[in-house]
Amino acid sequence: MRTVARRWAGWWWLLPGLVLLGTFVYYPIIQNFQLSTYSWNAFTSTPTFVGMDNYREAWADPVFWRAVGNNTLFAIVSLIFQVAFALALAAILEEAVHQRLRGVLRTLYFIPAVISITVAGILFSFIYNPEFGLLNELLNAVGLDEWQRAWLGDRSTAMGSIIAMSQWQNFGYTSVLFIVAIQRIPREFYEAAKIDGAGPVRTFFTVTVPLVREMTTLLIILTFSGAFLVFNEVMVMTAGGPANSTHVLGTWLYFNAFMADDMGYASAIATVIFAITFVLAMIQLAYARRRRVEL
Amino acid sequence: MITRDALPTSTTNAPERRRMRGGGVVPVLGQIGVYLLLTVLALVVIYPLTWMVLSGFKSNSEVFANPWGFPGEWRTENYRAALDAGVGRYFLNSVFVTAVSIVTTTLISAWAAYGLTRTNLPFERVGTTLVLGGLMVAPTVALVPLFGLLQRLNLFDTLWGLIVLYTAYRIPFTTFLIRAYFIDIPRQVDEAARIDGASLWQTFWLIILPMSRPILVSAALLQALFAWNEFAFALVFLSDGDLKTLPVGLMDMQSRLLTNWPVQFAGLTLAAVPMIGLFLLGQRQFFRGLTDGMGK
Numbered sequence: 001m002r003t004v005a006r007r008w009a010g011w012w013w014l015l016p017g018l019v020l021l022g023t024f025v026y027y028p029i030i031q032n033f034q035l036s037t038y039s040w041n042a043f044t045s046t047p048t049f050v051g052m053d054n055y056r057e058a059w060a061d062p063v064f065w066r067a068v069g070n071n072t073l074f075a076i077v078s079l080i081f082q083v084a085f086a087l088a089l090a091a092i093l094e095e096a097v098h099q100r101l102r103g104v105l106r107t108l109y110f111i112p113a114v115i116s117i118t119v120a121g122i123l124f125s126f127i128y129n130p131e132f133g134l135l136n137e138l139l140n141a142v143g144l145d146e147w148q149r150a151w152l153g154d155r156s157t158a159m160g161s162i163i164a165m166s167q168w169q170n171f172g173y174t175s176v177l178f179i180v181a182i183q184r185i186p187r188e189f190y191e192a193a194k195i196d197g198a199g200p201v202r203t204f205f206t207v208t209v210p211l212v213r214e215m216t217t218l219l220i221i222l223t224f225s226g227a228f229l230v231f232n233e234v235m236v237m238t239a240g241g242p243a244n245s246t247h248v249l250g251t252w253l254y255f256n257a258f259m260a261d262d263m264g265y266a267s268a269i270a271t272v273i274f275a276i277t278f279v280l281a282m283i284q285l286a287y288a289r290r291r292r293v294e295l
Numbered sequence: 296m297i298t299r300d301a302l303p304t305s306t307t308n309a310p311e312r313r314r315m316r317g318g319g320v321v322p323v324l325g326q327i328g329v330y331l332l333l334t335v336l337a338l339v340v341i342y343p344l345t346w347m348v349l350s351g352f353k354s355n356s357e358v359f360a361n362p363w364g365f366p367g368e369w370r371t372e373n374y375r376a377a378l379d380a381g382v383g384r385y386f387l388n389s390v391f392v393t394a395v396s397i398v399t400t401t402l403i404s405a406w407a408a409y410g411l412t413r414t415n416l417p418f419e420r421v422g423t424t425l426v427l428g429g430l431m432v433a434p435t436v437a438l439v440p441l442f443g444l445l446q447r448l449n450l451f452d453t454l455w456g457l458i459v460l461y462t463a464y465r466i467p468f469t470t471f472l473i474r475a476y477f478i479d480i481p482r483q484v485d486e487a488a489r490i491d492g493a494s495l496w497q498t499f500w501l502i503i504l505p506m507s508r509p510i511l512v513s514a515a516l517l518q519a520l521f522a523w524n525e526f527a528f529a530l531v532f533l534s535d536g537d538l539k540t541l542p543v544g545l546m547d548m549q550s551r552l553l554t555n556w557p558v559q560f561a562g563l564t565l566a567a568v569p570m571i572g573l574f575l576l577g578q579r580q581f582f583r584g585l586t587d588g589m590g591k
Binding site: 006007009010011013014016017018020021023024025026027028029032035036054089092093096097106107108109110111112114115116117118119122123124126127131132133134159161168172176180183198225229231232235236243249252253254257258263266271273274277278281 | 403438439444467520571572
């Protein structure tokens with residue numbers, strides 16, 4: 001009997017973590033589903049049950065679809081820069097650059113990732129500033145004056161400007177993850193490619209790319225779900241403006257919950273975000289399992 | 296420019312390597328292209344940051360008139376003004392929240408990792424799923440329900456509320472990291488400790504934790520980065536200006552100072568430099584932590 005009790009005592013080690021997770025992570029998620037079927041705000045004491053009305057509202061809401069579109073654009077651009085470009089950069093750093101310089105550059109490219117998103121966001125809103133911003137000054141200096149504009153104040157460029165800032169901040173981070181993956185490739189593969197007379201480009205496609213596939217898949221999924229969770233970048237730089245053109249699902253949720261005081265609708269948007277990220281997480285999990293079987 | 300053949304990266308001799316790569320004009324052009332790309336990228340990273348630091352020393356009119364250059368006079372008073380305008384207080388709030396959440400997150404996650412890997416836990420898979428399942432829940436999704444929950448628990452508008460959330464939401468990732476490390480520690484270590492009469496508790500504190508120093512440092516660094524930079528929770532769950540952490544405080548300051556650009560730049564610099572410094576100091580550990588963490 002004592003040994004049984006002792007065996008179960010292992011769960012005591014998990015208790016503090018599980019209590020915190022249960023209270024602040026799992027319970028709110030479940031509650032969110034429930035809240036999304038109510039019409040409710042911070043000041044009403046009696047929420048009214050409205051069933052699927054909040055979801056119908058989302059379906060008919062042009063800003064909601066605009067946000068979905070912006071998240072998708074964010075995902076596509078991030079896949080290009082933080083997966084494809086970052087992989088090429090990692091390969092270049094590992095294969096074509098002197099070791100000492102490689103370390104310096106790796107550190108340098110990583111620096112934007114360690115500064116706060118608020119610092120980066122405000123800094124870039126200064127860079128995009130129409131009066132003294134670096135970007136317009138640069139265009140002026142190279143004779144492209146007619147391209148100058150208020151980058152964040154213009155509906156046609158605001159979203160692109162935010163996305164560009166995000167790439168600046170993150171490409172170094174994913175490059176380092178790819179470097180980690182490349183360093184795990186046994187050297188013999190590269191030597192074999194060399195003996196076969198493969199140049200750097202061919203070696204990249206026949207050795208590096210296939211052998212970092214795991215990391216690539218992981219980063220595709222993480223980048224994709226990250227793009228649907230974007231919040232800070234937009235809040236700091238435009239808060240969804242001008243004219244709601246830069247809203248993403250996260251900021252549209254925030255706006256409805258804490259500005260428009262429509263908590264029920266905000267919860268419905270949260271459910272949509274959860275559904276998207278949950279599906280991506282499941283794909284990731286399934287992939288990880290399959291990999292384990294292969295080994 | 297450093298050419299590739301001059302580098303001691305391979306044991307084969309130089310002419311042989313040149314032959315294998317095919318020689319000729321194309322590789323040379325390729326190398327020039329590579330270094331051009333790397334240099335441009337380096338500038339794209341460095342230039343905005345340098346501009347930020349320098350603009351913090353300028354006068355307001357200089358920011359407009361001379362955006363590229365060095366300041367005529369180095370005005371350190373901008374930095375003092377930024378500290379007084381709130382950056383000093385935000386800084387202390389951030390230090391407090393970060394420091395406490397590092398301790399709570401690392402400890403609670405290490406306990407969980409220990410329970411999962413070294414106690415022959417019944418239904419270990421259930422435990423693993425419950426702890427690591429939190430990885431799938433994004434903080435933004437829970438903003439609305441947490442708003443009410445924190446108010447009911449009297450944690451709304453307190454730094455402790457943030458600490459609790461920063462701990463809870465990071466336990467899955469941190470446990471994942473530490474668990475991978477614990478798995479690699481041989482079982483014999485525990486058996487030897489038990490034969491010597493140590494309890495599980497003693498084994499954890501006196502043997503397993505000291506052995507796991509590298510991963511604990513990495514976990515702490517990653518938690519520091521997270522807590523120092525977290526924005527959404529701090530934006531929604533703090534309303535008292537005196538309690539704001541750096542990320543939300545800077546936003547606040549931006550709307551208060553409006554056109555006093557140099558002081559704003561100084562504030563940004565003060566917020567960015569400690570993290571860059573910490574990262575440069577701990578980068579070896581940091582990159583190693585990434586390597587360990589991604590291994591499993």
